[in-house]
Amino acid sequence: MSGTETRTIGVTRMYTDAAGETHFAEEKLDLAEVNFAPPAPSMFLSTATEAKASVYLLLPDGYFGDFHPAPRKQVMTLLKGELEVQVSDGESRRFLPGGSVLVEDVTGKGHSTRSVGGESLLIVTQL
Template identity: 55%
Template structure:
């Protein structure tokens, strides 16, 4: 990592060619950019076209059984705690600040359970 680049961890949920869903942890390179002058440079990823961004409120105890994502989206948990399971049997717990790229738009999908009241920002990708 240099002064011009940095790396950030990204969690991705995807479906393989057989429709099984999985989590994978990846590393995304970001580059120093004069993003908001006159403020100092920030590290920025490549842009991804987005269709819209929405807020979700998910009450504690809500459970969505296995379903594919309606479209590619980036989901960021703002408050609360939730669990997400994929069809390969893996479950993860997400806490505020966790962001996930959700790409399982076909196949068995994922299941989601709100352990507490949750607020999410969802950027639906174009």
């Protein structure tokens, strides 16, 4: 059912270390060629991860959420707008539409989130 070709994609992850500091990390995710939706051509899929729920989240222009840990492990994918996220180690990153982050900082100091340049729309998938 699957082919032999593989690919990798980059994934941004936020996590908490043993001292309670939150950091960004760049991870690689393996994708395998799969005949996923015949008769369509094969495509590349990651290993499935069970999800509990998905919601859409609209952050108004100028929204700012001060440092907080994530309420649960989740994947946040930006659909519209621009987000600036700062982790407790001081690093800041901007995410544009199509950007996705694996959010695992459910303990510790956490991260802050700011919607910049208009409303931001995300889909949040709880893991």
